[in-house]
Amino acid sequence: MTTAQIPEQAIEFFYLIATALFVLSLKWLSAPATARRGVWAGEIGMVLAIGATLLHRGIVDYTWIAIALVVGAIIGIPLGLVHMTAVPQRTALSHAFGALCVSLVGTAEFYQRTPHVPRFMMAVLSMEVILGSLTFTGSLMAAGKLQEVLPQRPITYKGQNIVNISLLAIAVAVAVYLVMHPGETRLFPLIIGIPLVFGVLMIVPIGGADMPTVISLLNSYAGLSAAAMGFVLDSKLLIIAGALDGSSGFVLSVIMSKAMNRSFTNVLFGAFGQVQPTAAGAIEARTVRTATAEEAAAILGAANSVVVVPGYGMAVAQAQHKVREFYDALTKRGVDVKFGIHPVAGRMPGHMNVLLAEADIPYDRLLDMDAINPELPQTDVALVIGANDVTNPAARSDKSSPIYGMPILDVDKARTVMVIKRSMSPGFAGIDNELYYLDKTLMLFGDAKTFVGDIVRQLAGEGLGSVAGV
Amino acid sequence: MTTAQIPEQAIEFFYLIATALFVLSLKWLSAPATARRGVWAGEIGMVLAIGATLLHRGIVDYTWIAIALVVGAIIGIPLGLVHMTAVPQRTALSHAFGALCVSLVGTAEFYQRTPHVPRFMMAVLSMEVILGSLTFTGSLMAAGKLQEVLPQRPITYKGQNIVNISLLAIAVAVAVYLVMHPGETRLFPLIIGIPLVFGVLMIVPIGGADMPTVISLLNSYAGLSAAAMGFVLDSKLLIIAGALDGSSGFVLSVIMSKAMNRSFTNVLFGAFGQVQPTAAGAIEARTVRTATAEEAAAILGAANSVVVVPGYGMAVAQAQHKVREFYDALTKRGVDVKFGIHPVAGRMPGHMNVLLAEADIPYDRLLDMDAINPELPQTDVALVIGANDVTNPAARSDKSSPIYGMPILDVDKARTVMVIKRSMSPGFAGIDNELYYLDKTLMLFGDAKTFVGDIVRQLAGEGLGSVAGV
């Protein structure tokens, strides 16, 4: 019953079970039907692992552990209860915390072991601390930009990449030196400090719209640093959890960069968000057809099928609850409403789905790009809400366009296209959108939340008349 | 350059690379486009692993190694060059060889280490030897039945299962005793001998048509015994290869048993092939429509779409090359010919695909059950060649049927059905097939190879006239 009776093997065995549960957890998360079971498996695994650790016979004092656990829980609970719109910054913040933990442990391990640190161990330890530190500040910056306490605009200057890469190179050089001479304790702060600075500088030139990729990448770094910590502590559990997290972040960044048609090296070296907005003014003389909420509501109410394409603008305007009312109003009239979700829509991977799910829209109405594109040619109305680049036909046809080759939602194939945005100003890629000048396109100028609200009111108002008309 | 210079770590490192290649090998095998790359990865991994092993500094004499390698290669080459129809028995034979290797190594290890064998080690070693031995004789029996040097009929007697299970239980009991007293060398032969006998008895009651499941299961056992050997030798490479093989065999047996709607326990305990053929004589008075090769050829030549459903009978009759001529003749006339392959068709998992691929039929014409079933209602002619149970509509509708619930190919939904078989006698499940009595069904009585040949000749003969008619 007492701590001393628990043999080392039993603890190891609990860790093994926890690992199995973690793997199952991810596997179950892959489909909505089993996803919650996945969370439970993860929770049980976590409790087992922490419980087993607390039984470890090396532990001489529980006071500080208890205090730290309680403080952590007190911080964690509000972080688990944020609004869905705040999930991106919350995720960035949790990357920062994870990386902080890894860096701190790595630092403590170094000072405990120096000067007798075998080479490989020192190499892994340096990697742990470097990755952990840069992920810490990088994630804080990302969270700041997403929360809009920091400017969202990319801040660039000449030679920026050279400065950044040099900084990282210095940190790596110091690490190599430490591997050779692990007794040089006074150098160790450098492989914490430099990466901390690098983390900040890395995010400075990246615009707000690029944060989803950055978050995925930081996720991957956080995982790798945890895996490195696992190598240092010889903990298989930690290696596996870190590898799972690392590959998860990596896969997500690859998916994101494919969906934006950016090369993956471009993403890896943080050199993005550099696209210069071209002056679109010259073309603005061309005419577009516009419509009021009333006109739009009339067309939508008479349609058989409507595909809604939400984008970054819908998320910014927090229009998801109005969109839900819109969905209800049309569904009640017998209109078939579906949502076409582009992989990079929103402020983090999959964010648009979470926002719409929060607004109680059933997930089987949320179709990804590959599923919705074949349906668009048979669709009466495609309603674009605050999306721009991901609907730009130039990506398919115009080889000179910066977004050429990026997979898009083929809304231009629908019978009628409606676009809700505030102005003719371009989207993230800074280029004009041919879609807006098509004969079949109606521009609905206004804030996403307000305009959708107006349409809903119109649909409710003329509801009786129209039903009689059907 | 000399052996002594190669450090232990380098060898371990080669093993690590070999393991990675093995994993990639399986991954690449999963799609036809990358499958050959998978084989190459496996080959490179194998060469690396064997090469690294030969550099091991513990090796004092290479003579016997060289002789054994050469002998093995001499046996292996003809086994790699057998006809496609002989692949099932070749596979069974190679399971036997794999298991033999594992048992022999396990035996040698035991006699080297006794009496100082830690408990866990002894447990794993016993498992290795027991599984290896029973897989050895079991696989030889399976190969014999498939090669038809042994009777294909199940041989059953009362209490058979009890005898078999008791035998296995005795072997396990001896193993448990050995775990407690690893010095009792005179008991060791028992955990070789009893499983050898058990392997034979396990296969005796199983009919020829059930061999695919048995092969998959033996595959799984062979993999598990190799993994156990990996535990004994503390070789991660072997543990991983064994685990991959073990899970592969397991997955295949699950797929097979699902496709036959057998419970997996039924398969696991070897209690199958017990279905009593019911006397189908009473119903035989019902009339069926029959047709000659000439009549069949006329209908087939005039069809737009034909789905061929090959079964066990086509494999037995070795009709695949005739079927290929048939495919060519119809394709030349502009008929769309596809093949609907049931998962349990043939003599081992996937065997039908290999046979048809050997006959040069493009693999994109070979559709599995889920892909072909939605097409069958729009198909002009479904031509069943030597298949029976897998087309029996009773599986869908008749709750009292022993095959109720087994997923089938819905050939009865095609406009016309033709069935090539030699008689009205039932298939493996021993039950009558309602399909044969439908108005749209034509029975083509004869050997598969001969009858398909006749149809091809008819198609060639009347070819000119018909083309003119089109």
Added chain:
Amino acid sequence: MTSDLITSLYVFMLAAFVGFEVIRRVSPLLHTPLMSLTNALDAIAVVGAILLVGEHKSNLSTVLGALAVAAATSNVVGGFLITDRMLKMFKSSKTKKP
């Protein structure tokens, strides 16, 4: 040590492969919950931090460890909490009463 290292590499390689295979197949619908979940699982680093605090080998290690425990714990608690909240929101139109 070296054999430990090689074994750790085996484990890392297999786990990374599992990660790739599993994550590649996660429906895009669930990318956001996926990220919060892997985040929570990653916070298993708390285990290392707990030992650091508990073994109390130096004041530095105890202080750093305690901070690390608090940081990781907040991820564990917050991560599971929000993942579960998000997943609760995903309703299919079949299961949902209108």
Added chain:
Amino acid sequence: MTSDLITSLYVFMLAAFVGFEVIRRVSPLLHTPLMSLTNALDAIAVVGAILLVGEHKSNLSTVLGALAVAAATSNVVGGFLITDRMLKMFKSSKTKKP
């Protein structure tokens, strides 16, 4: 030994999981080549047998080992050979000249 064992269990668990995930997705078209390939890979047991013969610790172990090497080698050679032969047969109607 015990820590070895636990590590081995980690490796086995992960590898079995990889096996399940990968094999479940192999096209039924390729089930037969799959079985010959896993068979060939499984013959990596030859590595253990080679050491047994080469270390020559007793006559028994050398004889048993040599038999084991021969048996496994035949699987390696035969298994890769037939898998490759089978896969060569699989032609798509696009790549094939009629």
